[in-house]
Amino acid sequence: MQPDAIAAMVEQWKRERPDLDTAPMLVVGRLFRLTDALDQRLRPPFAAAGLGNGDFDVLAALRRSGEPYTLSAGELSRTVLVTTGAITKRVDRLEARGLVSRSVAEGDSRGRLITLTAEGVALTGELMAAHLDNQRRLLAGLTPDERDRLAALLERLAATLD
The missing domain is CATH 1.10.10.10 (Winged helix-like DNA-binding domain superfamily/Winged helix DNA-binding domain)
Structure with a gap:
């Protein structure tokens, strides 16, 4: 499986700042991305109803x-x-x-x-x-x-x- 964008960012930070624990980004970053992605996919039926x-x-x-x-x-x-x-x-x-x-x-x-x-x-x-x-x-x-x-x-x- 190919790393997602959040995993790629974490790897970059590990390279640039190995002294930092970037593990929380794997959860919080993904939650933010998922929130946006879900919102975009859940909104169309409401918009179609004029809401x-x-x-x-x-x-x-x-x-x-x-x-x-x-x-x-x-x-x-x-x-x-x-x-x-x-x-x-x-x-x-x-x-x-x-x-x-x-x-x-x-x-x-x-x-x-x-x-x-x-x-x-x-x-x-x-x-x-x-x-x-x-x-x-x-x-x-x-x-x-x-x-x-x-x-x-x-x-x-x-x-x-x-």
């Missing part, structure tokens, strides 16, 4: 919240891991498309609730099935056992960063 970056994340968060598929902007922000300002922009786009609606929260006239419309539920269902098929295809080079081990290792790594 901007992050729009599907909002739709999916609402759909997986269960009926009535409603969350506050703050709940969406925490679930999608972006600021409430970013949520507002995404919800504006989705509302203009008829995929979500806004309403005033009972007991708090300043609070707004975001709810999937019937069209939003249908689109999210279609896209989620396509998204999972796409993910399966992208992971086809790994055996089920390798996927399980990788998932466990990534979970462990994520826990060390929290």
Whole structure:
């Protein structure tokens, strides 16, 4: 097997600076490259549906919240891991498309609730099935056992960063 670009960089650093332990680059560098590669391959179905970056994340968060598929902007922000300002922009786009609606929260006239419309539920269902098929295809080079081990290792790594 030919070395990948990250391994080649590590070898160059070993030659130039043998005093440095460059082993972490093999993991972190590959994670960055994979993130970019996966993002490029996962985005097309959402773009084809006319969704901007992050729009599907909002739709999916609402759909997986269960009926009535409603969350506050703050709940969406925490679930999608972006600021409430970013949520507002995404919800504006989705509302203009008829995929979500806004309403005033009972007991708090300043609070707004975001709810999937019937069209939003249908689109999210279609896209989620396509998204999972796409993910399966992208992971086809790994055996089920390798996927399980990788998932466990990534979970462990994520826990060390929290």
